Amino acid sequence: MVHRRRLRSAWNRVDxxxxxxxxxxxxxxxxDTGSLTQKIERAIGQKLEVLVLRDCRQDLNSDESRYFxxxxxxxxxxxxxxxxxxxxxxxAHSIIPSTSSSGSNHEVLRLGRKPLGAVLFAKTRMHSxxxxxxxxxxxxxxxxxxxxxxKQYPEIPSASWARRTLYELKGHPLLVSEVFxxxxxxxxxx
Numbered sequence: 001m002v003h004r005r006r007l008r009s010a011w012n013r014v015d016x017x018x019x020x021x022x023x024x025x026x027x028x029x030x031x032d033t034g035s036l037t038q039k040i041e042r043a044i045g046q047k048l049e050v051l052v053l054r055d056c057r058q059d060l061n062s063d064e065s066r067y068f069x070x071x072x073x074x075x076x077x078x079x080x081x082x083x084x085x086x087x088x089x090x091x092a093h094s095i096i097p098s099t100s101s102s103g104s105n106h107e108v109l110r111l112g113r114k115p116l117g118a119v120l121f122a123k124t125r126m127h128s129x130x131x132x133x134x135x136x137x138x139x140x141x142x143x144x145x146x147x148x149x150x151k152q153y154p155e156i157p158s159a160s161w162a163r164r165t166l167y168e169l170k171g172h173p174l175l176v177s178e179v180f181x182x183x184x185x186x187x188x189x190x
Contacts, residue, residue: 010063010143011135011164019136026161028189029180030136036090036178037082043187044084050113051081051088053152063144064095064175078116079152089184091149091156092116095175116176133166139179149179157182 012018014031022030032039041048058077075095082090094116139146139160149156156179164177 011137014134014136014163022136022138022161025185026180029184030161030163032189033131033134039189040082040084040089040184040187043189044089046084048089049083049086051083052113053079053081053091055079060095079149080116081153084183084187087183088153088155088181089187090181091153091179093145093148093177093179097173116174132168134163135165136161136163138162145177145179 019027019031029036029039037048055076055078057074059074075097078092078094078096080092080094081088082092137143139149139162141147141150141158145162146156146160160179160181162177162179164175167174167176
């Protein structure tokens with residue numbers, strides 16, 4: 001009898017070896033270290049459409065709050081669908097503390113239909129040499145992130161793969177979770 005090893009916790013570091021528990025078709029997307037926006041735009045040969053589902057202040061759950069050392073309880077939450085020709089490829093759930101969008105980081109406040117990655121990677125290339133913490137997970141109907149995403153996008157599959165990354169924007173944290181949707185597999189990563 002073959003036993004598949006289960007992920008030890010809900011989220012696991014990409015470099016922990018747990019990546020190989022994900023289906024092979026999702027591994028390149030889950031492990032990529034660059035800008036997801038740029039990778040998808042290269043793969044689809046056009047700019048992504050950004051559909052803003054929600055952009056508001058909200059309390060964090062304990063899993064999200066630990067990334068901010070439990071010092072931040074309420075943050076700006078931005079949820080978007082990244083689409084190609086109206087077809088959703090990725091759902092992004094971003095947590096942006098107030099301190100991360102003030103001062104010289106003010107561009108984060110005025111994203112509108114612009115992907116966060118466009119601002120984030122332009123800034124991090126210039127200001128951060130630190131490798132961001134990146135984790136992966138398989139979401140299901142019991143996952144807090146899946147439940148949040150389902151409220152905004154009921155078409156989300158009952159089981160989805162996701163990655164989340166803790167970025168620093170000029171020394172201020174932002175937590176970005178990206179849920180990969182089935183249509184993304186129509187494109188290959190280069």
